[in-house]
Amino acid sequence: xxxxxxxxxxxxxxxxxxxxxxxxxxxxxxxxxxxxxxxxxxxxxxxxxxxxxxxxxxxxxxxxxxxxxxxxxxxxxxxxxxxxxxxxxxxxxxxxxxxxxxxxxxxxxxxxxxxxxxxxxxxxxxxxxxxxxxxxxxxxxxxxxxxxxxxxxxxxxxxxxxxxxxxxxxxxxxxxxxxxxxxxxxxxxxxxxxxxxxxxxxxxxxxxxxxxxxxxxxxxxxxxxxxxxxxxxxxxxxxxxxxxxxxxxxxxxxxxxxxxxxxxxxxxxxxxxxxxxxxxxxxxxxxxxxxxxxxxxxxxxxxxxxxxxxxxxxxxxxxxxxxxxxxxxxxxxxxxxxxxxxxxxxxxxxxxxxxxxxxxxxxxxxxxxxxxxxxxxxxxxxxxxxxxxxxxxxxxxxxxxxxxxxxxxxxxxxxxxxxxxxxxxxxxxxxxxxxxxxxxxxxxxxxxxxxxxxxxxxxxxxxxxxxxxxxxxxxxxxxxxxxxxxxxxxxxxxxxxxxxxxxxxxxxxxxxxxxxxxxxxxxxxxxxxxxxxxxxxxxxxxxxxxxxxxxxxxxxxxxxxxxxxxxxxx
Numbered sequence: 001x002x003x004x005x006x007x008x009x010x011x012x013x014x015x016x017x018x019x020x021x022x023x024x025x026x027x028x029x030x031x032x033x034x035x036x037x038x039x040x041x042x043x044x045x046x047x048x049x050x051x052x053x054x055x056x057x058x059x060x061x062x063x064x065x066x067x068x069x070x071x072x073x074x075x076x077x078x079x080x081x082x083x084x085x086x087x088x089x090x091x092x093x094x095x096x097x098x099x100x101x102x103x104x105x106x107x108x109x110x111x112x113x114x115x116x117x118x119x120x121x122x123x124x125x126x127x128x129x130x131x132x133x134x135x136x137x138x139x140x141x142x143x144x145x146x147x148x149x150x151x152x153x154x155x156x157x158x159x160x161x162x163x164x165x166x167x168x169x170x171x172x173x174x175x176x177x178x179x180x181x182x183x184x185x186x187x188x189x190x191x192x193x194x195x196x197x198x199x200x201x202x203x204x205x206x207x208x209x210x211x212x213x214x215x216x217x218x219x220x221x222x223x224x225x226x227x228x229x230x231x232x233x234x235x236x237x238x239x240x241x242x243x244x245x246x247x248x249x250x251x252x253x254x255x256x257x258x259x260x261x262x263x264x265x266x267x268x269x270x271x272x273x274x275x276x277x278x279x280x281x282x283x284x285x286x287x288x289x290x291x292x293x294x295x296x297x298x299x300x301x302x303x304x305x306x307x308x309x310x311x312x313x314x315x316x317x318x319x320x321x322x323x324x325x326x327x328x329x330x331x332x333x334x335x336x337x338x339x340x341x342x343x344x345x346x347x348x349x350x351x352x353x354x355x356x357x358x359x360x361x362x363x364x365x366x367x368x369x370x371x372x373x374x375x376x377x378x379x380x381x382x383x384x385x386x387x388x389x390x391x392x393x394x395x396x397x398x399x400x401x402x403x404x405x406x407x408x409x410x411x412x413x414x415x416x417x418x419x420x421x422x423x424x425x426x427x428x429x430x431x432x433x434x435x436x437x438x439x440x441x442x443x444x445x446x447x448x449x450x451x452x453x454x455x456x457x458x459x460x461x462x463x464x465x466x467x468x469x470x471x472x473x474x475x476x477x478x479x480x481x482x483x484x485x486x487x488x489x490x491x492x493x494x495x496x497x498x499x500x501x502x503x504x505x506x507x508x509x510x511x512x513x514x515x516x517x518x519x520x521x522x523x524x525x526x527x528x529x530x531x532x533x534x535x536x537x538x539x540x541x542x543x544x545x546x547x548x549x550x551x552x553x554x555x556x557x558x559x560x561x562x563x564x565x566x567x568x569x570x
Contacts, residue, residue, distance in 0.1 A: 026066040026089045027131040028119040029054075029097065032167070033074030036138045037106035039168070046137050046167060051101045058094030066090055068122070069097040072115045073108030075354060080111045080142035081254070083118055084355075112136055113144035114254070116162055116180060117276055120153050121251050129159040131186075137167040139176050146176075148274055150183035156277075161186045231311050233281040235304070239293055239316040241360075242386030248278045248295070248318075253360050255280070255295045262288040262303055295320065296360035297343075297351055318360065321383035324390040325357040327370050329397045329445070330471030339395070342369040363387070372397050373445020374420075374435045398468040401443040402453060404478040406522075407548035412440040412480065414522070416457040423450035423465060457482075458522040459497055459512030482524045483545040488554040489516030493534040495555075500527035500542060516555075530555075 031054070037047040061067065068089030076082050086100040087093050116132050123130035140146050153160050163186040166174045171190075178188035237257070238247045248255075257280045261269030268290045275282055284306045291314060292301035298320040304312050327339030337355040344350055344367040353359060357368075366381045375397035381389055400420070404412040415438035421431035431452065435444050448470045454463050460482045468474055487495050493516045498508035508529065512521040516532075525547040532539045532555045539555050 026068070026123050026128070027133060028068040028070055028085075028089060028123060030070045030072070030115050030119055030132060030134045030136075031101060031104070032110065032136040032138060033071040033104045033106045033108070034110040034138055034141075035073065035077070035107050036110070039137070041168065047104065047106050050135060050167070051098070051104075054101045055098040058098050061094050063092045067093045067097065068119075069093070069100055070115060070119050070122075071100075071104055072111050074104045074106060075108065076352075077108050079352075080109050080114065081351075082108050082354075083111060083115050085118075085122060089123065109141045110136065110138040111142040111144070112138075112140045112177065112180070113146045113149045114142065116146075117149055117153070120157070120160060121277075125153065125157040125160040127158060130157065130161075132160075132162045133165070134162060134177075134180065135165045135167060136177065137169065139169075139173055145274060147179035147183060149276070150180045152275060154184045157184075160184055164188045165191060167191045233283050234306055234311050235282045235284055235291075236311060237280060237291065237293070237314045237316060239278065239295065239300075239318060241318050241320050241322070242384075243317050243319075245386050251277055252358055253278075253296050255293065257282075258292045258294070259284065259304075260290040260292070262290050266303065268292075268301070293318075297345075298360050298362050317385075319363055319385040320360045321363055321366075321385065321387040322389070323357060323359055323361050323366065323368070323381070323383070324388070325368060325370060325379070326392045327355070327357075327372055328392055328394045329372050329375075331394050333471060336372050336395075339370060339372045342371070343367070344369075368393075370395055373399075375445065375447035396448055396470045397445050398448060398470055399443050399445055399473045400451070400453075400466060400468050401473060401475045402441065402478055403475070404440045404455070404457075404480065406480055406482050406484075408479065410548045412457065412522075414457060415439055416455055418442055419454045420444055420446065421452045421454060423452050453478075458520070460522045460524050480522070480524065481547045482522050483547055484550045485521050485523055485528070485530070485543065485545060486550060486552045487516065487519045487521075487530060487532075488552070489519065489532050489534075490555065491534055492516050493532040493555060495519050496531045496533075497521060497523065498529045498531060500529050 031050060037050070038045050040046070041049065066089045068085065069087035070083065070085045072083040074082065075084070087096045112134065116134060119132045120130060150162060162180045162184045164177055164181040166177060166188065168191065174188060174190055181188040240247050255276065255278050257275040259272050261272060263269045286306050286308045289304050289306065290301055291304045292299065293316050295318055298318045300316050300318055302314060302316065304314050306312055325341055327336050327341065329336050335356055339355060341353045341357050342349070343353065343361065345362060346364045350361070361383060363383050363385045366383050368379045370377055370379070370393045372395040375395045377393060377395050379393060383389070402418060404416055406412060417436070417438055419436040420434045422434060425431055434446065434451065446468045448468055450465070450467050452463050452465050453476065455461060455478060457480065460480055464476060464478060466474060466476045485497065489495055494513070495516060496513035497511045502508050511523060511528070514521070523545045525545055527542065527544050530541045530543055530553060541553060541555070543551055543553055545551055
């Protein structure tokens, strides 16, 4: 049995057999979308195997199972914040999750810990029973300790469990992510041995599904004397946006706490631990520390002292503001989840967010450049501590769709090059390039205005003016009025196509060139001269190209004196 098939069976069994265990709760599947998912097993990409497995398994799940779907690393390289909930948990989500998986284009980092943390938060794990099923082919690459995170989630959760399916990981690598499952009472399942994995899963899930209720505890005897209550935690920090403002209790924001040894000079020493969320609580050994909180793009640190039997309650003032921007392609349109928002603070680049923006920023002069397709609008804000900006941003774009035909009814399948320019010319006669792409059918999301499309395919080129209106789709057909010239030239001859007629100076325009023995070119309908040259043996042949037709020309090997052809580049 191939490894690919074994993994498909293992993953299918893992997801399908988890169903009885999570049927009474809400669960989220987190699928690795990092660049390593393009690696192949037996000639098939890992992401393709994962898609096929999800499609097969999800089709058999019960309709009442509330299942969500999250991924990471699929939109941008090098961005540890590239985590997205693609399908919110709800009953009957199987088809939606399979479709979302088909759209994932792996390319980025592997923020395993933050993805599990955000999935747990979305499942309200501190209030309800919750399960996260992580499918990953790599290790944490974003400097967060998965073991510490798992312990924190287990401590704060009502009944939280993470199951980890390691895809193509070695035993040593698997041990580095297994703690996510082990520290939350879940299972780490390796995809390296599919048959053994299926057998183990069958046994394990059967035990979970058939588990008997825990027996009721025996009544406790009346206490003789109540001991003095001890605090559960000795570190209970709070934070607010501004001095005197309310404490932050919104888990929308990415809040990370870190504590360090305090050096004699008051600077940070060794890194001792990490915690999460606005309601972070911890118990530390008595002593002096530096406690730091990072809330989205704001970082604040202060010294703290933990005393024997006491509870430290330091308060952190972020001196920050909330920025909420909702990118819309046009007035009244739905939110564009593919929009990007570049944020600058006091003129310096700070971050790029995608889709709906809801983030904490330091106070100051903020510039937000919101981009949908090739359209961009800028907003500037003077943000003071405690401010909140919440507004729709209408970028004002439409779609131009181009479909190419040799002639009516004959589509072009080749990668024709298209480039969009602004219609207005500069003083030197040039135009500003806006976007480009390859393919017989292409669409461009553009700001409202007038444009020119320049296209080129082999020896055929041209320009088409068009206009785009906000919120509208403009379809622009490209009729090349062209055919195909197929030249068979012996011994790899040099082939060049010229205009049939010379200009007034005796020159001919060159349209395309290449080498035999088989050479193709797309040319506009008309008359041409096909020139071949092999070691000084030349041949000139006149041909007529008709729109939508293929002209096949075979150049016979012959001896001839070198011919002189004057040329003029197109």
